[in-house]
Amino acid sequence: MTDRSGTLERIGAPVAQPQAPEALASWEKGVLKAFIPWVVVIAIWEIAAANGWSGAVLFPPPSSFLRYALESDFRVGFGGDAMPIPVAIVVSALRVLVGLAIGFAAAIATGILISASGAFADMVMPLVRGLAPIAPIAWIPLGIMLFGIGNPTAIFVVFMGVYFILTISTVAAVNAVDQRLIKTARSYGASRTQVWTRVTFPAVLPQVFTMLRINFFAAWMAVLAAEMVGVKNGLGMMIILGREMFNTKLILLGMCMVGATGYLVDALLVQIQRRILWWQPAP
Amino acid sequence: MTTLSCRHVGKVWPGAGGLSVTALSDVDLTVESGEFVAILGPSGCGKSTLLELIAGLEPLSSGRIAIDGKSVSGPAPGVVMVFQDHSLFPWLSVKDNVGFGLAMKKVPKPERERRVARLLERVRLSKFANHRPHQLSGGMKQRVAIARALVESPEFIMMDEPFAALDFQTRALMQRFLLEVWLEFKPTIIFVTHHIDEAVLLADRVVVMSAGPGRIIEEVRINLPRPRRMTDPGFNDFRARLTETLEREVMRAHVEDELRLVSHAA
Numbered sequence: 317m318t319d320r321s322g323t324l325e326r327i328g329a330p331v332a333q334p335q336a337p338e339a340l341a342s343w344e345k346g347v348l349k350a351f352i353p354w355v356v357v358i359a360i361w362e363i364a365a366a367n368g369w370s371g372a373v374l375f376p377p378p379s380s381f382l383r384y385a386l387e388s389d390f391r392v393g394f395g396g397d398a399m400p401i402p403v404a405i406v407v408s409a410l411r412v413l414v415g416l417a418i419g420f421a422a423a424i425a426t427g428i429l430i431s432a433s434g435a436f437a438d439m440v441m442p443l444v445r446g447l448a449p450i451a452p453i454a455w456i457p458l459g460i461m462l463f464g465i466g467n468p469t470a471i472f473v474v475f476m477g478v479y480f481i482l483t484i485s486t487v488a489a490v491n492a493v494d495q496r497l498i499k500t501a502r503s504y505g506a507s508r509t510q511v512w513t514r515v516t517f518p519a520v521l522p523q524v525f526t527m528l529r530i531n532f533f534a535a536w537m538a539v540l541a542a543e544m545v546g547v548k549n550g551l552g553m554m555i556i557l558g559r560e561m562f563n564t565k566l567i568l569l570g571m572c573m574v575g576a577t578g579y580l581v582d583a584l585l586v587q588i589q590r591r592i593l594w595w596q597p598a599p
Numbered sequence: 600m601t602t603l604s605c606r607h608v609g610k611v612w613p614g615a616g617g618l619s620v621t622a623l624s625d626v627d628l629t630v631e632s633g634e635f636v637a638i639l640g641p642s643g644c645g646k647s648t649l650l651e652l653i654a655g656l657e658p659l660s661s662g663r664i665a666i667d668g669k670s671v672s673g674p675a676p677g678v679v680m681v682f683q684d685h686s687l688f689p690w691l692s693v694k695d696n697v698g699f700g701l702a703m704k705k706v707p708k709p710e711r712e713r714r715v716a717r718l719l720e721r722v723r724l725s726k727f728a729n730h731r732p733h734q735l736s737g738g739m740k741q742r743v744a745i746a747r748a749l750v751e752s753p754e755f756i757m758m759d760e761p762f763a764a765l766d767f768q769t770r771a772l773m774q775r776f777l778l779e780v781w782l783e784f785k786p787t788i789i790f791v792t793h794h795i796d797e798a799v800l801l802a803d804r805v806v807v808m809s810a811g812p813g814r815i816i817e818e819v820r821i822n823l824p825r826p827r828r829m830t831d832p833g834f835n836d837f838r839a840r841l842t843e844t845l846e847r848e849v850m851r852a853h854v855e856d857e858l859r860l861v862s863h864a865a
Contacts, residue, residue: 500682
């Protein structure tokens with residue numbers, strides 16, 4: 317009991333020191349590594365097009381379709397349908413994000429209610445499991461019939477595409493919550509409701525969010541497909557417009573934007589995940 | 600004075616396919632206020648189950664557990680639990696982890712903050728109040744868990760192998776630390792361990808349990824003066840006696856298992 321300070325200081329040092337000094341250098345290296353393959357692919361593509369190799373008409377290189385975007389003032393379409401490219405990007409990205417957000421919140425709420433209800437779960441889960449395998453794209457015709465042509469359809473498609481699978485994921489995550497955390501909470505006076513809201517809810521968020529990220533690409537494809545077949549704007553419409561006009565530059569420009577926007581939205585989800593999963597090492 | 604009494608306590612876990620497992624059978628134990636009792640036993644002897652029954656986290660199958668004559672029927676305010684893996688809530692800061700119980704009981708924020716700050720000061724973690732558990736070392740995490748228990752001013756702290764996951768050095772420091780706070784706050788501690796040295800070093804009394812079903816087979820009062828060291832005269836006598844009891848028990852359980860296998864095979 318004599319040297320208290322010694323007792324405690326030796327247990328003292330924190331383990332995780334965020335951001336070591338060389339972290340930046342390795343980050344730069346990572347960016348460089350990611351860029352090299354792109355540069356190589358684009359270089360081959362440009363050389364092929366410049367030398368008039370076959371396929372140059374069907375696959376105009378970036379220099380060609382990006383110049384096309386510049387020349388057309390970043391606008392595509394005619395008359396009333398004409399739309400600036402940045403608007404198309406924002407419209408498509410917002411549709412998928414709104415659908416994902418509503419689907420995520422609803423699935424967590426449903427999953428927790430199902431888990432909390434005990435016997436009810438045995439009745440509802442087969443239904444959920446039966447609806448989950450229906451691909452987001454398969455909901456498009458029904459969405460158009462229900463909501464007509466417009467944003468609600470696109471959001472509906474994303475929502476249906478992720479809601480059931482995330483509900484299953486929530487129920488699985490609830491079952492996997494460390495029982496000792498729940499026992500600790502009860503031992504410290506948490507009521508049944510408090511255990512759900514203060515322990516189970518935060519404990520399942522990371523796993524369900526990871527599932528959301530995995531399903532983002534399917535949802536993204538569904539939004540584009542919806543835009544191609546009916547919803548009359550967004551990046552999907554841009555590509556289909558290119559096909560209708562036999563304008564391969566527009567098709568490739570659209571594809572390029574689809575890839576870039578999807579990549580950025582996924583990067584945004586990773587950032588959100590880091591905020592939600594702040595207690596875990598970065599994914 | 601608060602006395603804990605367990606009378607003929609039994610616990611049967613329902614198993615798959617109608618095979619139930621008797622975890623505890625006919626356990627009698629009395630613990631006086633302020634006492635430090637270690638429960639020692641081979642793995643699977645139901646030590647942890649007994650703690651959870653006392654903490655009101657699981658219902659009894661038979662017998663009665665009472666604190667001051669009042670039967671335990673659910674988690675009681677004065678009884679808190681500390682698990683082996685510290686069980687801190689990873690999404691809460693150190694300070695919110697320590698204040699968790701007070702927040703659940705709707706203790707007003709100013710009072711909560713005052714009590715949490717005082718305890719963090721006491722366990723020398725004030726600087727880490729806003730850190731997350733994953734940023735702390737194993738020993739620090741366990742100190743947070745102990746602070747979370749002490750902030751409640753509990754009468755009973757149930758500790759389920761709290762230092763089992765720590766390395767030897769940290770474990771020795773944490774044992775000293777636990778004795779310090781025990782002498783200072785004087786809660787009753789029931790401490791489950793499978794380390795004989797740890798039990799003799801810390802406890803006023805060591806209770807030895809048998810395996811399958813868990814029963815109490817021996818109680819030893821450790822009347823060595825404090826502070827104790829493992830090199831103290833007399834320490835070895837207790838160690839030898841408990842080792843012998845425990846080894847006999849482990850052998851008996853082992854032989855019974857073998858016999859059961861043989862009879863199944865026959």
